[in-house]
Amino acid sequence: MEKRHKKLRKWDIIKSFFLWLTFSHACYNYERLQASAFAHAMAPIIKKLYDTKEEIAQGLKRHLVFFNTEPNVGAIIHGIVIAMEEERANGAPITDEAINSVKTGLMGPMAGIGDTITQGTITPILLAFGIGLAVEGNLIGPILYVILIAAAIIGIAYFMWMQGYRLGRKAVEQLLESNMFNNIITAAGVLGCTVIGALTGKFVNLSTKLTLSVGEAQINVQADIFDKIMPKLLPLLLTLGVFWLVKKGKNPITIMLYIVAFGVIGSVIGVF
Amino acid sequence: MKISLMQAFMIGLIYYLGNSTWLVGVGFYTVYRPLVAGTLVGLVLGDPVQGAIVGATINLIYLGFISAGGAIPGDPCLAGTLGTALAIASGLEPEAALALAVPIGLLGTLIWFGRMTVCAIFVHWADAYAEKGDTRGVMLMNVIPSQAFLFTISFIPVFLAALYGPSAVEAAISFLGQKVLHTLIVIGGMMPALGIALNMRAILKGNTIAYYFLGFFLSVYLKLDIVAVGAFAAIAAYLHMQFAKGGIADGKTA
Numbered sequence: 001m002e003k004r005h006k007k008l009r010k011w012d013i014i015k016s017f018f019l020w021l022t023f024s025h026a027c028y029n030y031e032r033l034q035a036s037a038f039a040h041a042m043a044p045i046i047k048k049l050y051d052t053k054e055e056i057a058q059g060l061k062r063h064l065v066f067f068n069t070e071p072n073v074g075a076i077i078h079g080i081v082i083a084m085e086e087e088r089a090n091g092a093p094i095t096d097e098a099i100n101s102v103k104t105g106l107m108g109p110m111a112g113i114g115d116t117i118t119q120g121t122i123t124p125i126l127l128a129f130g131i132g133l134a135v136e137g138n139l140i141g142p143i144l145y146v147i148l149i150a151a152a153i154i155g156i157a158y159f160m161w162m163q164g165y166r167l168g169r170k171a172v173e174q175l176l177e178s179n180m181f182n183n184i185i186t187a188a189g190v191l192g193c194t195v196i197g198a199l200t201g202k203f204v205n206l207s208t209k210l211t212l213s214v215g216e217a218q219i220n221v222q223a224d225i226f227d228k229i230m231p232k233l234l235p236l237l238l239t240l241g242v243f244w245l246v247k248k249g250k251n252p253i254t255i256m257l258y259i260v261a262f263g264v265i266g267s268v269i270g271v272f
Numbered sequence: 273m274k275i276s277l278m279q280a281f282m283i284g285l286i287y288y289l290g291n292s293t294w295l296v297g298v299g300f301y302t303v304y305r306p307l308v309a310g311t312l313v314g315l316v317l318g319d320p321v322q323g324a325i326v327g328a329t330i331n332l333i334y335l336g337f338i339s340a341g342g343a344i345p346g347d348p349c350l351a352g353t354l355g356t357a358l359a360i361a362s363g364l365e366p367e368a369a370l371a372l373a374v375p376i377g378l379l380g381t382l383i384w385f386g387r388m389t390v391c392a393i394f395v396h397w398a399d400a401y402a403e404k405g406d407t408r409g410v411m412l413m414n415v416i417p418s419q420a421f422l423f424t425i426s427f428i429p430v431f432l433a434a435l436y437g438p439s440a441v442e443a444a445i446s447f448l449g450q451k452v453l454h455t456l457i458v459i460g461g462m463m464p465a466l467g468i469a470l471n472m473r474a475i476l477k478g479n480t481i482a483y484y485f486l487g488f489f490l491s492v493y494l495k496l497d498i499v500a501v502g503a504f505a506a507i508a509a510y511l512h513m514q515f516a517k518g519g520i521a522d523g524k525t526a
């Protein structure tokens with residue numbers, strides 16, 4: 001039984017990429033998360049690679065199972081899966097289970113790495129620059145932020161997608177061995193830490209109105225004590241205190257309530 | 273200032289757009305963020321600069337915002353759009369707007385929860401098309417019903433809140449008085465500590481805490497702005513990577 005050799009054109013792969021990029025969270029849900037988006041991106045590939053109705057139905061169902069990853073760094077998975085589907089359509093003995101195990105095996109690690117890189121470092125660093133400019137009333141802040149983040153996100157996703165397709169299952173090993181992810185995370189972490197330190201100094205505000213009477217003299221606690229030790233000492237202590245609560249595993253919403261209570265009590269008794 | 277019907281309509285659209293799927297995958301990183309949403313709302317209300325200032329201030333609490341696996345601690349986009357609209361329409365200071373944006377952001381999680389729950393239904397519709405081998409049906413089921421539903425639950429509440437919210441906020445604040453406004457500003461001044469702390473948890477790796485203090489001191493002693501600090505931070509990152517590769521610093525640290 002001779003099988004026709006099937007090759008995807010570059011355009012098929014780019015089209016699938018844009019479908020995923022655009023619609024990855026269109027129907028995000030608690031039951032299967034990004035399942036329908038994965039099937040959406042694969043649908044044109046499946047249609048192109050398989051001939052019979054049964055094969056197409058099977059292919060669509062294969063990609064409608066639970067799936068969730070970080071959509072940009074995780075795009076490497078889609079690239080790999082497209083390469084596997086192409087081999088399978090050309091008669092390679094690749095089972096449903098093989099494709100499924102690649103997807104489920106990689107989606108967790110890629111979500112961890114991806115969230116750290118895109119949501120955890122790139123976004124807040126670029127936001128910090130945008131916010132720094134915007135609070136001065138400079139519209140370049142939001143405009144520059146939009147341009148840079150869009151270029152970064154689309155660039156990362158495209159690179160990962162194409163690497164996945166080109167190298168197949170070897171792609172992940174190669175990227176992990178090259179230490180690329182670790183280097184990016186470490187370097188961006190240093191940059192990010194420095195920048196959020198500056199944000200603390202610039203944007204966290206807390207000062208006290210307390211005055212002490214020592215004999216005749218009135219001492220303004222903020223101006224005469226705290227500002228003499230270090231400007232912005234209270235905001236620094238507050239931020240480190242909140243960080244300590246975060247590290248202890250306190251829920252952010254609980255911490256919000258602490259801050260609100262702290263602010264209300266402090267204002268009422270006249271400390272702030 | 274009164275928000276007109278048309279302006280409220282546009283603000284509702286901005287919120288939907290930030291949550292929707294139509295911005296080639298970057299909506300979540302752009303319009304969803306208060307910095308951008310606030311600027312757009314300001315544009316609609318005729319003052320993009322004030323919108324950028326308020327949006328940027330509100331964005332500080334969402335600096336450490338990470339949505340992982342569909343769990344979402346607050347809704348930056350709702351806080352950004354409505355917070356900015358209320359601030360501009362009622363003439364609030366950015367810090368007071370930030371304090372108001374916190375409960376608004378928490379309410380937004382209800383919209384997220386509704387969307388994540390109901391959209392599970394549409395995947396079953398996609399299953400039915402898959403069974404028939406209908407690729408077009410599967411593709412449409414990912415987008416059309418989910419986005420129609422999302423539009424309903426995101427556009428309508430924001431449209432109404434933008435229309436009626438500012439007068440309610442103004443009434444509440446004139447009733448409660450200056451003392452309350454002062455408290456809001458105190459709380460708004462402290463809240464960014466949470467956004468920063470949550471982000472620190474994500475990016476702090478072992479010994480990099482020293483760089484946090486470097487940035488802090490560059491800002492409070494040298495009064496550098498954020499972009500200038502970024503330039504020094506880039507040098508620090510480069511040097512750190514060189515030393516970490518097995519250079520001088522590798523001897524006794526770790």
